[in-house]
């Protein structure tokens with residue numbers, strides 16, 4: 001209950017929605033209170049059990065609410081989009097017919113289609129209900145709780161518009177029989193047309209065409225209402241007595257077409273059809289009456305009139321007047337009263353704004369449609385000028401121009417992928433990239449059993465490159481720095497002179513991997529084993545060696561499996577030498593940080609070895625010194641002995657021996 005009270009207080013806004021919400025919340029609270037009272041009044045007075053039962057009932061209520069009536073609506077779903085389209089059509093009805101009701105001749109039609117109005121009202125009611133179930137996002141999470149959804153809607157201004165639109169004004173006879181006043185409230189539903197437009201804008205693949213359609217639609221609606229208003233004013237000024245030169249509507253301004261029923265061009269009687277009114281206007285005044293009478297007699301019973309309904313003539317002229325006035329293009333009869341003058345001024349001002357908007361909008365659209373194309377053409381022009389300036393041979397110039405044409409035709413230049421990647425959050429862009437490239441990557445044999453996460457990492461690093469016919473992608477003996485996946489087209493693996501084609505690789509195949517995988521025993525080490533060229537135009541995904549190794553660093557198992565596959569390919573071509581010793585330093589791949597770490601490790605190893613060597617030298621020095629000292633001591637002892645004996649001959653022999661030593 002406390003929760004309900006707090007939500008009620010939050011809804012305490014002096015809006016219509018606030019009041020309705022309070023009634024709704026109070027009703028819910030009353031129902032729950034009644035349920036509890038009922039339980040307490042039962043024979044069993046075990047309060048705890050009653051509470052448990054009450055709680056269980058509430059839970060059951062929640063469970064019940066997972067039934068049909070508990071539906072919620074996802075605003076972005078296709079179903080809701082279609083529903084919005086239907087409601088928009090319904091909203092068009094008052095938009096067209098309330099204004100049209102100023103024409104008397106439309107009234108019988110409006111009366112006859114009365115039952116249709118009930119159907120339209122039903123759609124509006126359903127839309128009102130559906131909107132109380134629209135999911136919304138709160139703190140990043142979609143809210144589906146029914147009472148929250150209801151509360152959310154009640155707080156919205158659009159709820160008031162929905163309610164106004166379903167007020168049955170004609171049934172309440174508030175405005176008598178007037179169609180205009182009894183259905184004008186339905187116009188509040190026009191906001192759904194904007195909803196539909198916004199949703200279509202995000203869905204359509206031709207936003208410019210849709211933008212143009214929207215602009216035309218808005219103009220037509222404004223012309224329609226302005227035309228109807230013009231006719232209403234004409235009614236006030238009694239258009240039945242109006243003449244051609246009057247500002248208001250008159251039938252003289254839109255006469256029914258009169259057609260000749262006889263052959264009008266008789267060769268022997270050329271003057272027969274010469275009824276040019278210019279001739280009459282240039283005649284002297286005294287001859288006009290005579291000439292007119294003459295023509296009338298000539299044409300009597302020789303014409304037929306196509307009759308248009310009065311409503312059609314009234315509406316057509318009013319709409320025409322409205323369009324001409326609003327776009328300030330028409331030469332209209334001058335207004336003759338102050339009110340007509342004021343209306344015309346207002347219309348002209350409105351027309352100026354509309355005209356400015358149309359010109360601006362259409363201009364923007366044309367610029368937007370051609371923006372990419374003109375940017376692309378600028379680059380192409382620049383390239384052509386550059387080639388002329390650098391005196392590039394004609395054949396090469398032709399090739400470059402053809403490349404541009406191919407890239408444009410394939411849509412490659414029509415979108416800036418880097419710009420999109422910068423704009424989108426990395427994860428979302430990653431998901432899109434996975435969606436686009438995963439199929440191609442899955443087809444690649446080399447990655448067949450790879451960890452999907454590794455594929456994901458690789459996809460983010462792929463770059464698309466287009467090659468022209470007979471362009472070399474890599475040459476035999478080059479140092480390999482990247483590998484390629486054929487996305488579209490064919491590539492040929494050829495001999496060094498390009499004369500022998502070893503194999504032609506179609507879409508989904510990988511090449512250039514052997515020289516970047518650092519396969520142990522690879523006779524070619526990191527050099528390309530063959531030349532590869534594009535057969536026609538081909539689109540290739542390029543994966544940089546460093547990027548591949550950076551990704552493989554995290555997936556050692558995938559790395560081993562890739563190397564094993566590489567070994568198998570090389571073994572087939574007898575390009576593996578098992579006795580070959582790899583230069584470890586050269587084979588190091590991966591990011592520079594890892595390489596630094598590796599170097600540090602190596603330095604430590606070397607320092608340790610030097611320390612050990614120093615230690616050894618020191619120890620052997622010690623040994624040597626000890627031995628020398630021992631020998632010296634032996635020598636001194638022997639000399640002493642000899643001196644004692646005074647045997648000079650032996651001393652002399654001993655000295656000779658020491659010298660020899």
Ligand SMILES: Nc1ncnc2c1ncn2[C@@H]1O[C@@H]2COP(=O)(O)O[C@H]2[C@H]1O
Nearest residue numbers: 480493503511512513514515528529530
């Ligand atoms: N016989 C072959 N069959 C298929 N592809 C080959 C053949 N020989 C070389 N290649 C590919 O051509 C590429 C040339 O560069 P790499 O040596 O890096 O990797 C090589 C292989 O991907």
